[in-house]
Amino acid sequence: AQSVTQLDSHVSVSEGTPVLLRCNYSSSYSPSLFWYVQHPNKGLQLLLKYTSAATLVKGINGFEAEFKKSETSFHLTKPSAHMSDAAEYFCVVSVASGGSYIPTFGRGTSLIVHP
Amino acid sequence: KAGVTQTPRYLIKTRGQQVTLSCSPISGHRSVSWYQQTPGQGLQFLFEYFSETQRNKGNFPGRFSGRQFSNSRSEMNVSTLELGDSALYLCASTRDRGLSGGELFFGEGSRLTVL
Numbered sequence: 001a002q003s004v005t006q007l008d009s010h011v012s013v014s015e016g017t018p019v020l021l022r023c024n025y026s027s028s029y030s031p032s033l034f035w036y037v038q039h040p041n042k043g044l045q046l047l048l049k050y051t052s053a054a055t056l057v058k059g060i061n062g063f064e065a066e067f068k069k070s071e072t073s074f075h076l077t078k079p080s081a082h083m084s085d086a087a088e089y090f091c092v093v094s095v096a097s098g099g100s101y102i103p104t105f106g107r108g109t110s111l112i113v114h115p
Numbered sequence: 116k117a118g119v120t121q122t123p124r125y126l127i128k129t130r131g132q133q134v135t136l137s138c139s140p141i142s143g144h145r146s147v148s149w150y151q152q153t154p155g156q157g158l159q160f161l162f163e164y165f166s167e168t169q170r171n172k173g174n175f176p177g178r179f180s181g182r183q184f185s186n187s188r189s190e191m192n193v194s195t196l197e198l199g200d201s202a203l204y205l206c207a208s209t210r211d212r213g214l215s216g217g218e219l220f221f222g223e224g225s226r227l228t229v230l
Contacts, residue, residue: 036219041224042224043205043224044207045221046219102163103160105158106157
């Protein structure tokens with residue numbers, strides 16, 4: 001079985017300051033990990049993905065994440081927040097099981113950016 | 116290239132009715148998956164179709180069903196609607212055979228309100 005825990009339901013930062021959104025996962029096998037972003041009344045858009053290549057993954061809009069197997073973490077960071085980053089962020093783990101794959105979503109972290 | 120298209124975007128139904136939602140994937144994508152998003156339960160996987168066959172199914176009652184057509188378009192149906200079925204229903208498509216190895220491209224969702 002797999003699970004995802006996003007450690008913060010809300011994160012509030014000031015524009016221009018660093019962003020850290022935390023995600024821990026549990027998986028019996030080597031997982032693929034994703035971060036998606038959802039703006040209000042929109043679908044989810046992929047920010048970045050880890051699929052057993054480099055442990056530091058760079059995504060769109062200046063976001064990156066580091067896969068740490070020993071800590072079972074996949075935290076999302078950005079050096080400098082922008083107002084347009086305000087949105088809901090989802091960490092997703094997906095593991096092969098019997099030839100099939102089912103994604104498990106975290107509960108989401110709402111990023112609030114203050115001017 | 117057109118994105119994932121979901122129709123209708125908004126709809127209101129009453130308890131006991133049924134509803135059909137439609138999803139047109141990105142051209143060339145053969146896998147379509149459906150998700151329910153609610154404030155209480157978050158994002159939950161409903162089912163996935165590939166080449167007109169249901170390949171994976173989440174933990175939802177039999178009132179939730181779906182199908183996929185030969186052109187990869189998919190529909191999901193919810194019968195005997197309950198108040199708790201009020202949610203944003205998201206559809207995603209992917210070019211890869213498995214969900215974990217490929218990016219999921221999401222539509223903007225169909226927001227269902229059950230009165």
